[in-house]
Amino acid sequence: MRGADYLIKRTGAALLTVFVAITLNFVLFRAVPGSAITALRCQHCTKQFKAALEKELGLDKPMLQQYTIYLGNLAQGDLGTSLVDRRPVWQNLKGPILNTLPMLAVATIVSIVIGVAAGVMSAWRRGTKVDRINTWTALSFYAMPTQWIGLMIVFYVALRFGFPVAGIRDPTLGILGEPSTWTVINDRIRHLILPALTLGIGLYGEYALIVRSSMLETLGEDYVLTARAKGLKNLRIVYRHGLRNAMLPLVTLIALSFGYILAGAIVIEEVFSYPGIGLATIDAIDRRDYPVLQGAFLLLTLTVIFFNFVADLLYFKLDPRVTA
Amino acid sequence: MTMEAVPPPGGTVAAPVHSNQSRRGALRRLLAGDRQALVGTVVLALFVAVAVAAPVLSPYSPTAKVGDVYGRPSPAHWLGLDDGGIDMLTLLIWGARVSLLVGFAASLMAMLIGGTVGILSGYMGGKTDTVLMRVTDYFLVIPDVPLMIVVAAIWGQSLFNIVVIIAVIYWTSTARLIRSQVKSVREQVYVKRARSLGASNARLIIKHVLPQVTPLLVANTVLTVATAIFAETYIAFLGLGDPSQVSWGKLIQNSLTGGAIFSDAWWAIVPPGICVTLVILACTMVGQSMEDAMNPRLKVGHLSVHRFRLRSFPREPGGV
Amino acid sequence: MSEAILQVEDLHIWFDLDEGELHAVQGVSFELEPGERMGLVGESGCGKTTTILAVMGLLPANASVAGRVLFNGEDILEEGENTVAPHRWKDIAMVFQGAMNAFNPVKRIGDQIAEPMELHGTARGRQAKGRVGDLLELVGIPGSRADRYPHEFSGGMRQRAAIAMALACGPKILLADEPTTALDVMVQAQILELLVGLTEELGLALVFVTHDLPVVAQTCGRAAVMYAGRIAEEGATADLYHDARHPYTRLLFAATPDLHGKEKIISIPGSPPRLDRVITGCPFQPRCDRAFAPCPTVTPRTVSVAERHVAACHLNEVPAERLGEAGATGAR
Numbered sequence: 001m002r003g004a005d006y007l008i009k010r011t012g013a014a015l016l017t018v019f020v021a022i023t024l025n026f027v028l029f030r031a032v033p034g035s036a037i038t039a040l041r042c043q044h045c046t047k048q049f050k051a052a053l054e055k056e057l058g059l060d061k062p063m064l065q066q067y068t069i070y071l072g073n074l075a076q077g078d079l080g081t082s083l084v085d086r087r088p089v090w091q092n093l094k095g096p097i098l099n100t101l102p103m104l105a106v107a108t109i110v111s112i113v114i115g116v117a118a119g120v121m122s123a124w125r126r127g128t129k130v131d132r133i134n135t136w137t138a139l140s141f142y143a144m145p146t147q148w149i150g151l152m153i154v155f156y157v158a159l160r161f162g163f164p165v166a167g168i169r170d171p172t173l174g175i176l177g178e179p180s181t182w183t184v185i186n187d188r189i190r191h192l193i194l195p196a197l198t199l200g201i202g203l204y205g206e207y208a209l210i211v212r213s214s215m216l217e218t219l220g221e222d223y224v225l226t227a228r229a230k231g232l233k234n235l236r237i238v239y240r241h242g243l244r245n246a247m248l249p250l251v252t253l254i255a256l257s258f259g260y261i262l263a264g265a266i267v268i269e270e271v272f273s274y275p276g277i278g279l280a281t282i283d284a285i286d287r288r289d290y291p292v293l294q295g296a297f298l299l300l301t302l303t304v305i306f307f308n309f310v311a312d313l314l315y316f317k318l319d320p321r322v323t324a
Numbered sequence: 325m326t327m328e329a330v331p332p333p334g335g336t337v338a339a340p341v342h343s344n345q346s347r348r349g350a351l352r353r354l355l356a357g358d359r360q361a362l363v364g365t366v367v368l369a370l371f372v373a374v375a376v377a378a379p380v381l382s383p384y385s386p387t388a389k390v391g392d393v394y395g396r397p398s399p400a401h402w403l404g405l406d407d408g409g410i411d412m413l414t415l416l417i418w419g420a421r422v423s424l425l426v427g428f429a430a431s432l433m434a435m436l437i438g439g440t441v442g443i444l445s446g447y448m449g450g451k452t453d454t455v456l457m458r459v460t461d462y463f464l465v466i467p468d469v470p471l472m473i474v475v476a477a478i479w480g481q482s483l484f485n486i487v488v489i490i491a492v493i494y495w496t497s498t499a500r501l502i503r504s505q506v507k508s509v510r511e512q513v514y515v516k517r518a519r520s521l522g523a524s525n526a527r528l529i530i531k532h533v534l535p536q537v538t539p540l541l542v543a544n545t546v547l548t549v550a551t552a553i554f555a556e557t558y559i560a561f562l563g564l565g566d567p568s569q570v571s572w573g574k575l576i577q578n579s580l581t582g583g584a585i586f587s588d589a590w591w592a593i594v595p596p597g598i599c600v601t602l603v604i605l606a607c608t609m610v611g612q613s614m615e616d617a618m619n620p621r622l623k624v625g626h627l628s629v630h631r632f633r634l635r636s637f638p639r640e641p642g643g644v
Numbered sequence: 645m646s647e648a649i650l651q652v653e654d655l656h657i658w659f660d661l662d663e664g665e666l667h668a669v670q671g672v673s674f675e676l677e678p679g680e681r682m683g684l685v686g687e688s689g690c691g692k693t694t695t696i697l698a699v700m701g702l703l704p705a706n707a708s709v710a711g712r713v714l715f716n717g718e719d720i721l722e723e724g725e726n727t728v729a730p731h732r733w734k735d736i737a738m739v740f741q742g743a744m745n746a747f748n749p750v751k752r753i754g755d756q757i758a759e760p761m762e763l764h765g766t767a768r769g770r771q772a773k774g775r776v777g778d779l780l781e782l783v784g785i786p787g788s789r790a791d792r793y794p795h796e797f798s799g800g801m802r803q804r805a806a807i808a809m810a811l812a813c814g815p816k817i818l819l820a821d822e823p824t825t826a827l828d829v830m831v832q833a834q835i836l837e838l839l840v841g842l843t844e845e846l847g848l849a850l851v852f853v854t855h856d857l858p859v860v861a862q863t864c865g866r867a868a869v870m871y872a873g874r875i876a877e878e879g880a881t882a883d884l885y886h887d888a889r890h891p892y893t894r895l896l897f898a899a900t901p902d903l904h905g906k907e908k909i910i911s912i913p914g915s916p917p918r919l920d921r922v923i924t925g926c927p928f929q930p931r932c933d934r935a936f937a938p939c940p941t942v943t944p945r946t947v948s949v950a951e952r953h954v955a956a957c958h959l960n961e962v963p964a965e966r967l968g969e970a971g972a973t974g975a976r
């Protein structure tokens with residue numbers, strides 16, 4: 001069966017990559033020159049403190065043993081303990097992840113919708129003013145540093161129109177009594193919407209350009225001429241033959257660009273002080289809380305690998321020409 | 325050639341270039357005739373000139389406090405002052421130095437690594453190829469951003485490290501591109517080799533492969549400069565940049581940490597981002613035009629909003 | 645003349661390009677009777693594909709057209725897209741080069757054949773499915789293959805499927821653009837046989853565009869030879885072979901080794917003229933072996949040289965005695 005073969009191969013490849021990622025995670029944080037790790041934590045600590053820290057983190061053991069312990073811990077879902085608040089890393093990251101997810105989802109949807117609309121419109125009206133304006137705009141937003149877009153939005157939009165620019169909840173909520181579910185949801189959305197939209201704007205440019213390019217390629221294919229010869233009207237051709245074929249690269253692009261989406265999320269959360277995994281990562285960097293940083297890195301990496309895997313599967317499902 | 329809409333990553337219609345000999349000439353002709361490439365080159369050149377002339381051009385010293393925190397723009401200070409009372413325009417000019425330096429250096433390094441891997445992989449083929457491609461694949465799969473963050477956090481924050489980190493993350497696409505190019509060129513080279521027995525691989529690579537691959541390499545490098553500058557602003561924003569150097573990325577970060585937003589200091593927020601955007605756009609324009617010149621895509625659209633026109637034509641005198 | 649199902653009158657087509665205007669088709673005229681098979685022959689770039697695309701109005705936006713295309717006496721190009729669109733596939737259908745991506749790779753063959761049927765109301769749903777099966781059987785493909793994707797078909801089978809698709813709405817005219825180029829010889833013969841058989845059986849008129857002379861000789865009773873956007877000569881295939889009245893036709897037939905040869909490349913020294921400049925005199929003159937005084941400066945008229953045989957060459961306007969001096973025409 002066509003499916004099984006491909007599935008097995010791809011799953012195998014993904015698992016192998018996961019293993020490489022886990023190992024890399026270990027290597028990066030342990031196999032550093034000297035005792036750079038303890039140096040990270042504090043530059044002015046006493047030798048005894050450093051020694052105690054090393055022992056606590058298990059850094060005094062031989063490397064291979066450390067590695068085994070590390071793998072064992074991972075298998076049990078133990079990502080280590082935060083150096084700052086002594087809680088398990090997972091506890092520190094769980095909440096932020098839940099905060100980031102809806103924001104990411106909205107941002108991705110926004111960027112896809114705008115990107116596809118802009119791309120299709122551009123391709124359809126190739127060479128016209130609409131096309132040029134569209135393409136230049138997309139390219140410009142793609143060139144702007146995401147954090148800068150965030151800053152501009154905060155400066156020119158958020159403050160002017162009274163959007164919240166920090167956190168995920170209004171701190172005054174619940175002071176005077178139990179807030180209703182609707183109020184809570186409303187509050188969440190208000191805090192989420194600007195970061196999500198901003199991230200979406202930062203992302204859409206790439207998609208618009210790819211969709212345009214893909215659509216132009218598709219519209220130049222011979223089967224489009226055949227469709228026209230068969231008597232189909234232009235719009236019908238675009239919808240039935242154009243979109244389906246042109247979207248193929250986009251679907252995989254989105255899955256593959258997940259790393260880029262995450263990168264954008266990190267800086268956007270910093271700009272908007274939105275307590276998601278991005279902000280948690282940056283905080284971990286600032287405080288040199290390296291177990292949390294390590295945990296975050298692992299989670300981010302695994303997510304990206306997962307989405308690459310999804311991309312493989314999607315392409316396989318959508319394009320009948322792809323075989324194992 | 326008319327100024328087409330800026331080519332997306334996929335490329336658009338361009339004049340076909342056929343023979344290999346004409347490739348270099350085509351590059352020059354293209355830069356002269358293609359308005360888009362011209363504009364991009366001019367913008368880039370301007371920024372480079374400003375960066376080089378920084379000591380001469382900047383009105384003040386980049387470390388001297390010359391006024392109040394977030395002083396407003398005035399005839400003496402066109403772009404006002406930052407949160408340390410330093411002249412913004414000066415900072416921008418000196419920032420150009422660092423940003424462009426990192427961009428070009430990282431890109432060059434990425435090109436060297438990627439180009440070498442690509443050439444070796446494409447030329448040698450077989451086991452070397454497989455191994456190198458495996459390595460490239462794994463580099464590709466590890467997400468660049470988390471890797472960048474972690475490595476920068478661990479290995480310290482010097483300009484050199486930043487350049488190396490960026491190069492190490494972004495060499496893979498160059499490698500792949502060059503590899504496929506080399507593979508297609510390899511056939512010709514082997515024919516030549518048969519004729520000139522005794523010529524070593526190295527000589528063949530330098531004399532025959534390199535010239536064919538260089539234009540593509542150059543185009544790719546220019547595009548990578550854009551990516552590198554983008555990456556630098558990113559790293560700087562996370563506080564992982566070189567603390568002793570001022571780059572545009574650092575200026576953007578400063579505007580957040582220095583409270584420019586709440587001080588209503590647009591001059592600290594807007595200009596650095598604009599500079600970065602302009603440079604990246606310029607690089608993209610130039611690089612993309614170069615790539616288009618080498619890989620023409622003459623796809624005619626079968627569909628259009630417009631339709632074919634009817635016109636009248638005088639009947640030919642005589643006829644059947 | 646009024647029986648002709650298709651009449652092309654003085655067709656001119658221009659393409660508006662960046663570098664200037666290309667006069668791709670320069671005054672082409674021909675007629676096709678119901679059930680007749682006509683070949684349209686010439687080198688690549690001579691305008692033959694553009695001509696038949698124009699018959700269906702399938703020109704791109706940068707094209708402009710002058711002249712008339714009459715289907716059953718009615719000018720279908722009169723108002724451009726509006727008047728020609730209703731005739732697509734129902735009256736006139738086209739078979740493209742099968743090697744091309746004429747089929748959408750992500751849709752099943754059966755669905756693509758059924759598509760025009762549903763669009764034009766020829767058949768719907770289950771009825772359409774049945775008809776698809778019938779059409780496939782007609783071209784020699786098992787009906788069960790309708791659920792497959794194009795990449796699962798071989799080149800020859802894809803071409804058959806393309807023919808089946810063209811017949812979906814029962815057209816009266818079939819335009820075939822290089823249908824057998826890029827297929828190997830054995831398959832080519834089969835496809836040709838299929839085309840001839842079908843057109844006979846269904847009473848279809850056929851315009852067969854190709855650069856391959858032997859193929860035309862096998863399948864078509866009449867043929868028009870195109871050069872530089874114009875018709876050099878037109879007549880019964882046998883007449884063109886035995887009594888060519890244009891040097892280009894004669895050289896074409898001579899350049900082909902034999903009627904069943906595999907060599908498809910026609911080699912006459914030189915190359916066709918550029919069509920973005922005005923051509924003075926006869927376009928073939930620089931490569932012609934019989935060129936004489938008027939050729940470089942005077943455009944030859946299309947004259948009738950025999951019953952249903954026309955040619956555009958000054959040699960046909962020279963009195964018979966002088967022809968003897970210039971050397972015999974025809975003769976392989």
